[in-house]
Amino acid sequence: MDVNYLIKQLLNGLAAGSIYALVAVGYNMVYGILELINFAHGDIYMFGTFIALALLERHLPAPVAIPLACLAGGLTGMLVERVAYRPVRNAPRVVPMLSAVGAALVLRNLAQLIWGTETMPFPQLFPTRMIQVGEVQFNSLQVIILALALSLTGLFALIVRRTKLGKATRCVAQDIPAARLMGIEVNRIIQFVYFAGGFFGVAGGVLFAMYYAVWIGMGFLGTMKAWIACIIGGIGSLQGAFVGGLILGVTEALISGFVSSAYRDAICYGLVMLVLVFRPMGIFGRQVAEKV
Amino acid sequence: MMGRTTLWQFSRRFGLYVLGAALLLALPKMMPNEYVFRVVIAVIIDIPLALAQNLITGFTGMLTLGQAAFYGIGAYTSALLVLRAGLPWPVAFLAAGLVACLFGILLGFPCLRVGSDYLTLMTIGFGEIFHIVALNWMDLTRGPMGIPGVPPPQIGPIVFDTSFRMYYLYLAITLVCYLSMHRLTKSHVGRALIAIREDETAAATMGINVAYYKVLAFAFGTLWAGFSGSMLAHFLAFVGPMTFTLNESLFHMQMAILGGLGSLPGSVLGAAILVSLPQVFQPLYRYRMLLNGALMVMLMAWRPQGIMGTSAAARATRLDLRWVRDLVRGKKAKGAEAPQCLEAEGLPGRESE
Amino acid sequence: MELLRAEGISKDFGGVRALHRVDVTVQEGQILGSIGPNGSGNTTFFNVLTGIYRPTAGKFYFRGTDITGWPPHKVAQAGVARTFQNIRLFGNMSALENVLVGQHTKLKATLVGALARTRGQREDERRARERAEELLAFVGLLDKKDEFAANLAYGEQRRLELARALAASPVLLLLDEPTAGMNPGEAAQVMDLIYKIRGLGVTVVLIEHNMQVMMGTAEWIVALDAGTKIAEGTPKEIQYNPKVIQAYLGEEG
Numbered sequence: 001m002d003v004n005y006l007i008k009q010l011l012n013g014l015a016a017g018s019i020y021a022l023v024a025v026g027y028n029m030v031y032g033i034l035e036l037i038n039f040a041h042g043d044i045y046m047f048g049t050f051i052a053l054a055l056l057e058r059h060l061p062a063p064v065a066i067p068l069a070c071l072a073g074g075l076t077g078m079l080v081e082r083v084a085y086r087p088v089r090n091a092p093r094v095v096p097m098l099s100a101v102g103a104a105l106v107l108r109n110l111a112q113l114i115w116g117t118e119t120m121p122f123p124q125l126f127p128t129r130m131i132q133v134g135e136v137q138f139n140s141l142q143v144i145i146l147a148l149a150l151s152l153t154g155l156f157a158l159i160v161r162r163t164k165l166g167k168a169t170r171c172v173a174q175d176i177p178a179a180r181l182m183g184i185e186v187n188r189i190i191q192f193v194y195f196a197g198g199f200f201g202v203a204g205g206v207l208f209a210m211y212y213a214v215w216i217g218m219g220f221l222g223t224m225k226a227w228i229a230c231i232i233g234g235i236g237s238l239q240g241a242f243v244g245g246l247i248l249g250v251t252e253a254l255i256s257g258f259v260s261s262a263y264r265d266a267i268c269y270g271l272v273m274l275v276l277v278f279r280p281m282g283i284f285g286r287q288v289a290e291k292v
Numbered sequence: 293m294m295g296r297t298t299l300w301q302f303s304r305r306f307g308l309y310v311l312g313a314a315l316l317l318a319l320p321k322m323m324p325n326e327y328v329f330r331v332v333i334a335v336i337i338d339i340p341l342a343l344a345q346n347l348i349t350g351f352t353g354m355l356t357l358g359q360a361a362f363y364g365i366g367a368y369t370s371a372l373l374v375l376r377a378g379l380p381w382p383v384a385f386l387a388a389g390l391v392a393c394l395f396g397i398l399l400g401f402p403c404l405r406v407g408s409d410y411l412t413l414m415t416i417g418f419g420e421i422f423h424i425v426a427l428n429w430m431d432l433t434r435g436p437m438g439i440p441g442v443p444p445p446q447i448g449p450i451v452f453d454t455s456f457r458m459y460y461l462y463l464a465i466t467l468v469c470y471l472s473m474h475r476l477t478k479s480h481v482g483r484a485l486i487a488i489r490e491d492e493t494a495a496a497t498m499g500i501n502v503a504y505y506k507v508l509a510f511a512f513g514t515l516w517a518g519f520s521g522s523m524l525a526h527f528l529a530f531v532g533p534m535t536f537t538l539n540e541s542l543f544h545m546q547m548a549i550l551g552g553l554g555s556l557p558g559s560v561l562g563a564a565i566l567v568s569l570p571q572v573f574q575p576l577y578r579y580r581m582l583l584n585g586a587l588m589v590m591l592m593a594w595r596p597q598g599i600m601g602t603s604a605a606a607r608a609t610r611l612d613l614r615w616v617r618d619l620v621r622g623k624k625a626k627g628a629e630a631p632q633c634l635e636a637e638g639l640p641g642r643e644s645e
Numbered sequence: 646m647e648l649l650r651a652e653g654i655s656k657d658f659g660g661v662r663a664l665h666r667v668d669v670t671v672q673e674g675q676i677l678g679s680i681g682p683n684g685s686g687n688t689t690f691f692n693v694l695t696g697i698y699r700p701t702a703g704k705f706y707f708r709g710t711d712i713t714g715w716p717p718h719k720v721a722q723a724g725v726a727r728t729f730q731n732i733r734l735f736g737n738m739s740a741l742e743n744v745l746v747g748q749h750t751k752l753k754a755t756l757v758g759a760l761a762r763t764r765g766q767r768e769d770e771r772r773a774r775e776r777a778e779e780l781l782a783f784v785g786l787l788d789k790k791d792e793f794a795a796n797l798a799y800g801e802q803r804r805l806e807l808a809r810a811l812a813a814s815p816v817l818l819l820l821d822e823p824t825a826g827m828n829p830g831e832a833a834q835v836m837d838l839i840y841k842i843r844g845l846g847v848t849v850v851l852i853e854h855n856m857q858v859m860m861g862t863a864e865w866i867v868a869l870d871a872g873t874k875i876a877e878g879t880p881k882e883i884q885y886n887p888k889v890i891q892a893y894l895g896e897e898g
Contacts (some may be wrong), residue, residue, distance in 0.1 A: 091592070110582060227413055265424055271417070
């Protein structure tokens with residue numbers, strides 16, 4: 001077996017995995033809090049990424065455009081929460097889920113109507129160089145992506161763990177009525193969570209776009225990847241989402257490189273289904289027993 | 293509900309059935325043109341899909357978003373058996389349902405082990421697997437090119453190559469579907485499924501073998517999705533992978549929701565509306581998915597039980613549209629509010645929820 | 646005649662030991678009471694018996710057969726029915742339908758029969774409905790038979806759960822706090838029902854925190870505390886048992 005090829009695949013996997021990790025972390029915040037599959041997550045950051053592209057095309061400098069786009073993503077997330085989720089927060093599970101699906105469809109088709117169905121390239125914001133370590137070649141973009149993913153996740157984890165806001169968020173994650181009784185403004189916290197999810201999601205989306213491209217389907221793709229990453233890593237666990245994303249990226253790259261690239265996604269789905277059957281709580285997740 | 297119906301009630305209901313039957317039988321004569329006729333047939337093909345979705349999601353409470361895969365399995369099976377194996381259509385049709393059902397059972401088992409959200413993900417995953425396989429298995433499915441030239445249904449010497457004939461054939465099939473669903477849901481099986489939806493643990497302690505019934509729901513639902521697939525293949529004379537995507541599964545879901553989860557007539561209505569509406573409002577076709585999505589959001593917020601579901605959504609068989617009257621009169625629909633324990637209004641310093 | 650024998654039943658949840666080597670014997674036709682402060686393991690005992698959880702150790706013998714680890718539906722089919730501490734009715738079904746579901750194990754129905762609507766099937770359904778109405782009348786809910794269970798008053802819901810549990814014609818009936826939240830009048834009605842039920846030949850095991858109900862209904866009482874059985878005896882004996890008093894009232898005694 002060609003070791004270089006293996007390493008190259010691994011690096012590709014890590015790069016893709018970092019992106020997935022970032023998207024998954026953004027996603028995990030939402031899911032962890034409301035135990036809801038946020039169907040619309042990917043489409044929110046897809047929207048934000050398109051906005052980023054539009055801003056860059058209007059020659060806004062990147063350090064301005066990107067944060068603005070992230071902001072837009074965060075605001076979109078808040079809007080979706082307000083319109084599609086909050087009205088049905090207490091309804092049986094099926095209802096918010098379907099509302100999410102509806103919101104995702106609206107975002108996706110709005111984007112389609114505005115920007116069309118073509119796949120568009122995203123400007124490279126970092127100069128990329130090929131780096132040679134021994135026999136192995138990789139490009140600096142992959143390194144940057146990994147570094148950025150790590151640091152943003154770390155920043156986010158810091159916010160959640162060390163700040164008062166973060167503590168309040170974790171309370172809401174545990175028990176909404178109790179949190180409310182403690183004086184925590186639940187709605188504001190939830191809005192913050194959706195904002196953060198959208199904000200970091202767009203960051204991930206921009207990285208994704210630099211590495212691959214931009215198209216309206218990238219959102220849903222991201223939702224599925226985030227979902228899978230969270231399952232592998234364990235729902236409700238930030239480090240799980242991160243690790244899960246990396247594992248997914250590497251697994252995909254290895255399958256693509258050594259087994260089949262056409263059936264790559266099918267095989268991945270099959271593996272995830274197996275994971276769900278044999279270890280549904282993921283790596284870092286805990287099994288919660290239902291009180292009868 | 294069996295009861296002591298009076299002669300008047302009986303003859304009224306009987307009269308309604310006769311009228312309905314007459315209408316259905318005479319419908320082809322009322323078709324203004326071939327295009328409308330084909331839309332009607334499309335509705336008929338989609339009705340079992342909506343009913344199947346309703347059975348699995350509405351009655352049993354399992355949110356499956358992978359029905360398109362079984363629709364596709366049915367379509368490909370039927371088309372391939374007729375075109376490549378030279379089998380007669382009735383055999384291909386039956387095989388389509390049975391093969392889809394088999395895969396449904398196979399999917400059903402692992403789904404038993406996972407919680408409700410993960411179940412949805414598994415069904416989506418299965419749907420995607422099917423889609424990818426259909427796109428890439430060139431030898432079997434011809435990938436993105438699809439399988440053209442699928443012949444119309446044929447029973448013995450009778451070829452159903454006109455809309456007229458196909459209408460009656462598919463209508464008969466769909467009626468069998470509806471009847472079987474009706475009987476199933478009205479029986480102890482239906483009660484068991486609803487009990488599982490309401491409270492799985494309590495249902496088990498009543499002696500209901502939850503695993504058996506969940507797989508049964510999957511099996512029955514995917515069986516009919518497969519039959520629908522066969523109908524589609526021989527209607528369009530073509531089978532291609534792009535028809536059987538997650539969007540299609542979502543569409544099935546929407547039909548069931550719009551009509552009302554837990555209501556069989558509702559599913560028929562939902563199918564009729566969602567299939568024919570885009571055809572009616574042609575200029576809005578571009579915005580179709582957008583409107584679909586918006587409709588879902590609004591429906592969930594405003595009336596999650598759909599058109600015909602009752603607010604404690606049991607099996608509605610009567611047309612209960614009193615809510616329309618209430619709406620017109622300006623009364624808020626019952627059961628749409630979230631339960632509140634305490635209402636505290638006007639307290640200082642706190643954001644009112 | 647021994648109906649149920651629990652030998653050395655233990656149940657651990659992660660680090661928490663909910664039950665520890667509990668031995669209980671229930672005689673046929675008895676009304677046996679199980680008491681203990683909250684968290685003492687009473688409901689867990691029911692849950693382990695009915696197959697909702699697997700015991701970590703120990704065995705259950707029902708009518709001589711080892712039913713340890715049987716799944717809930719099999720335990721129900723063997724003749725064990727129960728109610729729940731926090732009412733678990735099928736809210737979106739009518740009272741009548743709830744009781745019909747309770748009869749699930751009794752129906753001779755098959756899938757084919759349901760689809761074909763054979764005469765046998767229709768007869769079965771008709772008889773089942775009649776029986777359901779009888780049961781509703783027995784607990785005093787016949788006039789509410791078409792109401793959605795979720796819309797019934799609290800006391801009515803408890804009685805409906807009782808009717809639903811009886812629908813299976815159980816040999817052993819497990820009642821988990823059947824009078825919780827009731828005023829003395831309603832509680833007395835339930836006590837009455839329990840006697841009538843036993844009169845029909847059903848053995849009853851009862852978890853109750855209401856001491857009046859417990860002492861007035863049970864013939865034999867088992868006391869649990871923190872997962873272990875601390876005492877066993879007639880109501881009189883239990884009332885004056887120092888260990889029981891200590892468990893409920895603390896160290897002073």
